Amino acid sequence: MKPDTLTQRILPVVTILLVIVAVWYVAAVFMNAPFQRDLDRRANIATSKPVDFIERTLSQPKPVLPAPHQVVSNVFENTFLRRVTSNRSLVYHAWVTLSSTVAGFTFGTVLGILIAVGIVHVKALDRSLMPWIIASQTVPILAIAPMVIVVLAAVNITGLIPKALISTYLSFFPVAVGMVKGLRSPELIQLDLMRTYHASAAQTFWKLRVPASIPFLFTSMKVAIAASLVGAIVGEMPTGAVAGIGRKLLDGSYYSQTIDLFAALIAASVLAAALVTIVGLAAKIVDRAMGGRPA
Amino acid sequence: MSLILRSWQGATALLLCLAALASLPMLAADAPSPFGGGTAALIFVLVAGAALASFANISAPLLATILFVCAHLAAWLLIGGLSGNEGKATSAFFLMIAASWLLAWRCVTVLSGIRAKSRAADTFLRLLIPTLFGAWILILWEAITRGAGIPFILLPPPSAIGARLAGSIPILWADVRQTIFKAVLFGYVVGCASGFAVAILADRVAFLRRGLLPIGNLVSALPIIGVAPIMVMWFGFDWQSKAAVVIIMTFFPMLVNTVAGLAAAGSMERDLMRSYASDYWQTLFKLRLPAAMPFIFNALKINSTLALIGAIVAEFFGTPIVGMGFRISTEIGRMNVDMVWAEIAVAAVVGSVFYGVVALGERATTFWHPSNRGG
Amino acid sequence: MSLSPPPFSVVSARKLGLTFETNDGPVHALSNVDLEVRKGDFVSFIGPSGCGKTTFLRVIADLEKATAGEITVNGMTPEEARKSRSYGYVFQAPALYPWRTIEKNIALPLEIMGYSAAERRSRIERTLDLVNLSGFGKKYPWQLSGGMQQRASIARALAFDADLLLMDEPFGALDEIVRDHLNEQLLKLWARTEKTICFVTHSIPEAVYLSTKIVVMSPRPGRVTDVIESTLPAERPLEIRETPEFLEIAQRVREGLRAGHSYEEQ
Numbered sequence: 001m002k003p004d005t006l007t008q009r010i011l012p013v014v015t016i017l018l019v020i021v022a023v024w025y026v027a028a029v030f031m032n033a034p035f036q037r038d039l040d041r042r043a044n045i046a047t048s049k050p051v052d053f054i055e056r057t058l059s060q061p062k063p064v065l066p067a068p069h070q071v072v073s074n075v076f077e078n079t080f081l082r083r084v085t086s087n088r089s090l091v092y093h094a095w096v097t098l099s100s101t102v103a104g105f106t107f108g109t110v111l112g113i114l115i116a117v118g119i120v121h122v123k124a125l126d127r128s129l130m131p132w133i134i135a136s137q138t139v140p141i142l143a144i145a146p147m148v149i150v151v152l153a154a155v156n157i158t159g160l161i162p163k164a165l166i167s168t169y170l171s172f173f174p175v176a177v178g179m180v181k182g183l184r185s186p187e188l189i190q191l192d193l194m195r196t197y198h199a200s201a202a203q204t205f206w207k208l209r210v211p212a213s214i215p216f217l218f219t220s221m222k223v224a225i226a227a228s229l230v231g232a233i234v235g236e237m238p239t240g241a242v243a244g245i246g247r248k249l250l251d252g253s254y255y256s257q258t259i260d261l262f263a264a265l266i267a268a269s270v271l272a273a274a275l276v277t278i279v280g281l282a283a284k285i286v287d288r289a290m291g292g293r294p295a
Numbered sequence: 296m297s298l299i300l301r302s303w304q305g306a307t308a309l310l311l312c313l314a315a316l317a318s319l320p321m322l323a324a325d326a327p328s329p330f331g332g333g334t335a336a337l338i339f340v341l342v343a344g345a346a347l348a349s350f351a352n353i354s355a356p357l358l359a360t361i362l363f364v365c366a367h368l369a370a371w372l373l374i375g376g377l378s379g380n381e382g383k384a385t386s387a388f389f390l391m392i393a394a395s396w397l398l399a400w401r402c403v404t405v406l407s408g409i410r411a412k413s414r415a416a417d418t419f420l421r422l423l424i425p426t427l428f429g430a431w432i433l434i435l436w437e438a439i440t441r442g443a444g445i446p447f448i449l450l451p452p453p454s455a456i457g458a459r460l461a462g463s464i465p466i467l468w469a470d471v472r473q474t475i476f477k478a479v480l481f482g483y484v485v486g487c488a489s490g491f492a493v494a495i496l497a498d499r500v501a502f503l504r505r506g507l508l509p510i511g512n513l514v515s516a517l518p519i520i521g522v523a524p525i526m527v528m529w530f531g532f533d534w535q536s537k538a539a540v541v542i543i544m545t546f547f548p549m550l551v552n553t554v555a556g557l558a559a560a561g562s563m564e565r566d567l568m569r570s571y572a573s574d575y576w577q578t579l580f581k582l583r584l585p586a587a588m589p590f591i592f593n594a595l596k597i598n599s600t601l602a603l604i605g606a607i608v609a610e611f612f613g614t615p616i617v618g619m620g621f622r623i624s625t626e627i628g629r630m631n632v633d634m635v636w637a638e639i640a641v642a643a644v645v646g647s648v649f650y651g652v653v654a655l656g657e658r659a660t661t662f663w664h665p666s667n668r669g670g
Numbered sequence: 671m672s673l674s675p676p677p678f679s680v681v682s683a684r685k686l687g688l689t690f691e692t693n694d695g696p697v698h699a700l701s702n703v704d705l706e707v708r709k710g711d712f713v714s715f716i717g718p719s720g721c722g723k724t725t726f727l728r729v730i731a732d733l734e735k736a737t738a739g740e741i742t743v744n745g746m747t748p749e750e751a752r753k754s755r756s757y758g759y760v761f762q763a764p765a766l767y768p769w770r771t772i773e774k775n776i777a778l779p780l781e782i783m784g785y786s787a788a789e790r791r792s793r794i795e796r797t798l799d800l801v802n803l804s805g806f807g808k809k810y811p812w813q814l815s816g817g818m819q820q821r822a823s824i825a826r827a828l829a830f831d832a833d834l835l836l837m838d839e840p841f842g843a844l845d846e847i848v849r850d851h852l853n854e855q856l857l858k859l860w861a862r863t864e865k866t867i868c869f870v871t872h873s874i875p876e877a878v879y880l881s882t883k884i885v886v887m888s889p890r891p892g893r894v895t896d897v898i899e900s901t902l903p904a905e906r907p908l909e910i911r912e913t914p915e916f917l918e919i920a921q922r923v924r925e926g927l928r929a930g931h932s933y934e935e936q
Contacts, residue, residue, distance in 0.1 A: 012506030064529065124404040127421070128428035138596075138650035139643040140603040143623055146611065147635050150627045154448055189765045192733055196759040198752050199782045207778065211769045222516070230518045234608055245521075253524030253612055261524060269517045276516045290769035291810035 024068050025058070031065045032057040066259045074263040087243070090267045096244040097232050098271060100160045104167020105228040109221060111168065112175025119176070120183045120209070121201075133176055141169065145234045163235035163244075170231040171224035178220025182213025211290065218283035225275045233268060245271070304401040305349035308394040312343050315390035322376070326383040330376045338372050341365040342394045349401050355409050362402035363427075369395045370434050374441070382444020392438045399431050451633045460637040466622070467641050474619040475645055477534035478606040482541025487598055489542070490549025491591070497550070498557050499575075511551045519544050523609040532613045540609040545598040552594035556587025589664050592657040599649045607642065680744060680834055680866045681707035681730055687738030688725060688892075698891030699725045703739070705885065705894065707868060709833070712860055714877035715870045715885045716923060717930070722892020723870045723885075727836050730868065731759050744834070755783060757834040758827030762842055764819040766811040766826075773798070773807035776826045783830055797825040800859055817848040821855075828863070835867045842872070853879055854908060861904070878902075878919045879911060886923055888930025896926035 036057045058067040066074075075090065082089040115133075119126045145166045152162040186208050194204045236246025245268045252261030315321070316339070322329050330338075345365035348358060373392055377384065406424055411417035433453045439445065440452040447455070460467070497504040523540050530536035560583045568578045610620025619638055626634040686703040689696045700722040707713050715723035728734040729741060732748035743751035751757065758779075766775045773794045780790045798804050801821040811819055820840055827835060841849045853876060860867055871877050877884050878900070886896040900919060902910060910916055927933060 009505060009509075012502050012504075013509050014506075016503070016506030016510060124400065124407045124424075127407045127424040128403050129425075131421075131425035132429065135647060138600055139646040140600060140607055142604045143607045143620070143639055143642050146624055146627050147632065147639070150630075151449055151632065154630075187765075189761050189763055190767070193759065193761065193765055194782075195733060196731055196752065196757070197779045197782045198755055203782050207782070208767070211767065214769075226516045226518070230520055233518050233521060237608075237611060249521055249524055250612075253528065256528065258525070258528070265521045265525075268521050272517045273513060291771060292768075 021068055024065075028063065028065045028067045029054050029057050032060055032063045035064065036060065061259075062256050063258055066262050070259050071262040071266060074259045075266050078263060079267075090248075090263065093243055093245050093248050093264070094267050094271055097229070097236065097246065097268075098275075100163035100235070100244075101167055101225070101228045101232040101271075101275070103160060104164040104231060105171045105225050107164065108168040108171030108224060108228065109175050112172045112220075112224070113179050113217070115172075115176045116179030116183060119180050130180070133173060137173055137177070141173075142166075142231065142234055145231065149235055163232050166235040167228040167231040170227040174220045174223040174227065175217070178216045178223075179213060182216025183209045185216060186212045214286060214290065215283075218279065218286065222276055222279050222283075225279050226272055229268070229272050229275060302346075302349040302401055304397040304404070305346040308342060308346040308349075308397040308401075311390045311394040311397070312339060312346070315339075315387040315394070318385065318387045318390070321373075321385055321388040321391065322380050323383040323385055326380040328379050334372055334376065338369050338391060341369040341372075342391060342398065345369075345398050346394070349398070349405075355405050359402050359405045359409070362398050362405065366395045366398035366402060369398075370438070374434070374438055377438070377441045381441050384438075384442030388442055389438075392435070392442070396431060396435060399427060403427055448630050448632050451636060455633050456636040456640065459633040460640060463634065463637060467637065469617050470619045470622050470638065471641065471645060473534060473614075473617045474537070474606050474610065475603075475649075478537035478609075478618075479541060479602045479649075481534075482538035482606065483545055483598060483602040485538070486542040486545030486602070487549045487595060490546040490594070491553050493546075494550050494553035494557065495579075497554055498579075504554060508551065508554055511547050511554075514547045515551055519547075520605060520608050523605070524612045527609065527612045532615055534618075537606045537609045537614075537618075540605040541602045544601045544605040548597050548601065549591075549594045552590045552597075553587060556590025557583050559583075559590060560586040588661045589657075592653065592661060595653045596650060596657070599653050600646060603642065603646050603649065678709040679706055679742075680709050680711070681705065681741070681868065683726075683739065683741045685739035686726075686729065686736050686741050688722070688729060688734060689737050700729070700736070701738075701891035701893050703892075703894050705897070707866060707883075709866055710864060711883055712867045712881050713869065713883045713885060714881040715868065715887060716872065716874065716877045717887035717927065718872070718889060720889040720892070721887040721930075722889070723887050724838055725892060726887075727838050727868060727870050731757060731836055755830060756832055757836050758830065758832045760820075760824055760827050760835070760837040760840045762839045764811065764816075764823040766819060766823060768811055770810075771807065772803065772809050772811065772814070772822050775811070775822060776807075776829050779826060779830050785830075793829050797828045800828060800862070801825045802855065815848075817844055817852060820844065821852065824856075824859075828859075828865075833865055835865050837867060837869045839870050839872065841876070849876070850908060856880065857906060874920050874923050875911060878916060878923065879906065879908075884919070884923055886926035886930070888927070893930075895930040896922070898922055898926070 033053075036053065040053075040056075057063075059070070060066075063070070078088055078090040082091075084091045084095070086092060115129070119130055148166055149162045152158070152165070190208060190212075191204070194208055199207070232244070233246040233249070236244035237250050245264050248264035248267075249261060251257065252264060319335075320329060321335065342365065345362050348361045348365075351358070370392065373388065373395070403424055406420060406427075409420060411420050436450075437452045437454060440450050441454075493507070497507050520540070522543055526536045526539040526543075530539050557579075564582055564586070565578070568582050573581070607620040607623070610618045611624045614621040619642055622638050623635050626632075626638070683703050683705045686700055686705075687698070688700040689698050703722075703726060715726060717723050725734060729736050730743055730748060732752040741748060744754075744756050746754070746756075766772070767778065770778065776794050776797055777790050780793060785793070794807060795804075798807055801824055803818060803821055803825060806814065806818065806822075811822070814822065820843075824837075824840065827837075841852050844852070856867075857880060869877075869880060882900050884896075884898040884900065885894055886898065887893065888895045898919060902915060902919070
């Protein structure tokens with residue numbers, strides 16, 4: 001660790017996080033205050049000390065904005081204190097979402113790579129398909145999610161596959177675009193070199209294009225896995241899936257269980273951060289193995 | 296062998312023609328209005344003729360024209376013959392559709408091989424080839440859904456979607472007004488502007504930048520869309536809650552990209568500004584902001600899609616009885632799939648237009664950047 | 671008429687021409703080039719940018735196709751020569767693969783040409799030694815200096831059995847001190863391996879110091895204006911560059927360039 005890592009990197013981040021938590025508490029007091037005053041009036045609690053009032057605003061069962069400690073204790077309770085098979089366990093719901101995310105991401109990545117190889121090698125595909133792939137990135141494809149779920153449910157396909165399908169098409173586009181860029185990244189001079197060796201197309205592909213495309217692949221995989229997770233969550237939301245983080249969000253919103261809602265959001269964030277980190281780590285390991293210059 | 300290699304699509308199309316001939320007729324025996332003998336013969340002549348032409352040694356534009364006309368005329372006749380006969384198509388019908396599709400593929404291959412002489416021709420080709428591809432997706436979609444009689448709710452044919460779209464323009468327009476002109480535009484402008492403002496602030500205060508940047512990078516990868524139910528709870532069902540989701544979703548990409556862009560100016564250029572004793576704001580406006588423009592526009596482009604997604608998904612959680620997300624979620628509940636597809640088509644067009652406007656702005660502002668020059 | 675190239679001829683060009691069609695009309699990169707490179711020659715091509723010296727090298731290597739005239743490489747067409755892997759090519763930049771170590775980079779052509787693992791090992795060893803890079807095989811390109819990277823790329827071109835070495839301004843991006851050193855090493859290597867070398871440069875001292883034959887070229891259209899046979903001895907220490915003989919040849923090169931209007935403002 002460099003000597004200035006603490007003051008240059010960790011200290012600012014921690015400070016900003018503390019500021020956010022502080023602002024959150026203040027906001028929680030103010031946003032929950034009107035309802036608490038209402039409650040107090042009904043319960044005929046005479047105006048008590050402000051400290052007691054503040055404490056009550058931070059411990060409502062269904063607050064407008066739950067206090068950080070309420071969310072943290074909810075997350076802790078539902079993550080570590082419940083059996084993982086329980087319907088209230090966050091681990092259980094996260095697992096459901098994770099499995100369709102990973103399944104969709106895997107299919108999407110494989111499909112994206114295959115399409116990219118086709119686009120790089122078949123000129124007709126390049127000219128006809130590539131513009132559509134680029135254009136489709138400007139379209140809010142996620143809007144199809146409810147239809148995919150409902151339509152597939154109508155033909156008795158439910159559970160993991162419809163969600164994974166949404167994740168597949170969300171992760172497919174970034175990988176295809178990134179991989180096309182990567183496979184085309186070798187410079188002319190390197191392609192000329194292969195030509196002077198009279199290398200076959202397959203040799204040029206495996207020895208030059210593929211290794212050159214790896215960094216691009218990982219960069220787009222990071223985008224793809226995040227998109228995959230969003231796809232799985234949104235796929236769980238509109239139609240009342242049985243389980244999953246999206247289901248938790250929907251429940252929280254139906255029954256105004258704000259604490260549960262925030263807890264589900266935290267779980268989703270942790271999942272996203274973990275997935276992106278794993279892909280990032282894989283990228284680093286592969287980069288190191290391929291002789292990347294240490295940053 | 297080399298003859299087949301010259302146009303494997305043509306060779307396969309001929310084989311498909313033969314197979315189709317062997318399995319005539321093209322519609323089941325109980326079809327109410329079968330193909331007339333003349334029409335069927337014409338289809339075969341068109342496909343086989345074009346397939347043979349693809350082996351001939353003629354100029355590329357001529358061959359492309361022949362293939363284009365024959366493939367599309369045949370497809371048009373085939374699909375036209377379906378009306379009243381939904382679900383009655385036999386294997387011969389699909390073999391002929393496949394043969395026409397192969398010819399269209401050959402046409403695209405020929406077109407891709409043409410090196411345009413003038414700029415106008417080049418632009419024309421660059422638009423024509425993907426258009427053909429898109430058109431054939433629609434043709435195959437139409438032929439398969441109607442020919443095989445796929446259940447309407449599973450996948451409606453494009454013609455039905457088009458009819459529904461044309462018939463519901465007032466409703467769709469009201470949805471666009473609610474979702475795009477209220478929620479998306481407001482949220483997008485406020486989100487991008489505040490992200491930009493905070494980025495400038497973070498640029499002035501190094502401590503703030505070091506603290507915010509890692510957090511911003513992390514948050515950019517999170518499924519922020521999950522705040523939608525909370526925002527609906529806080530700000531009610533109307534467009535304000537959707538705008539709030541859009542603001543949160545667009546804020547972080549703008550922040551991260553602007554901070555990165557402000558660091559993009561080269562050290563030599565900065566030293567130059569130093570040698571002029573230029574103050575912070577002069578350097579900012581004359582050097583660093585222009586240098587950051589490609590990054591800022593990148594964020595604007597990313598955000599144009601994110602904003603649409605945010606607003607539409609937030610509407611799944613409750614809206615007044617208008618809005619694109621509302622329409623999608625209620626119509627799918629009623630199994631009005633054609634209306635959902637129409638709404639998605641509208642969303643696609645709006646998304647492309649939104650992106651296109653931002654891209655035009657980018658061209659006008661960052662014409663100097665290598666990625667925009669000579670393109 | 672069929673030309674049979676003279677014996678020992680490695681590269682033989684007759685009325686060679688190459689015209690690029692561009693949006694601004696045709697560009698005559700090469701026109702009417704006649705040239706004979708004999709086995710064991712060290713031929714330098716010198717001239718200002720746009721004179722076609724790199725293009726000529728690329729025609730020999732079958733990276734460009736001539737549009738007029740005839741050329742043979744080892745008695746074959748350039749395409750046949752490329753397919754029988756009869757030359758090694760060194761580019762302006764090292765063009766080493768960043769994801770391969772130095773020895774893996776040298777192994778690249780050997781893998782493509784199907785050499786056995788044991789054969790690859792011994793050849794890597796030998797060529798690394800030839801360019802004085804023994805012990806650096808396990809390093810990645812970015813861990814080496816620019817001069818060492820270029821030497822590694824020369825080793826890569828030497829690794830397989832090609833008698834002809836095509837070098838396109840290989841030292842152009844290096845500073846003069848490193849360049850002097852590499853020039854000296856290149857001469858030693860040439861003497862040891864008895865290869866034929868075609869060497870493109872825009873430095874007059876470099877061309878005179880290295881070559882047995884100097885081809886002076888001029889632009890618009892790209893053409894050969896003079897071919898100078900060097901009278902310098904085979905043994906050339908760096909100090910030879912101060913001798914009157916050396917300066918006289920350099921003077922002839924300069925005159926050749928002037929005759930081709932190469933010094934005029936363009």
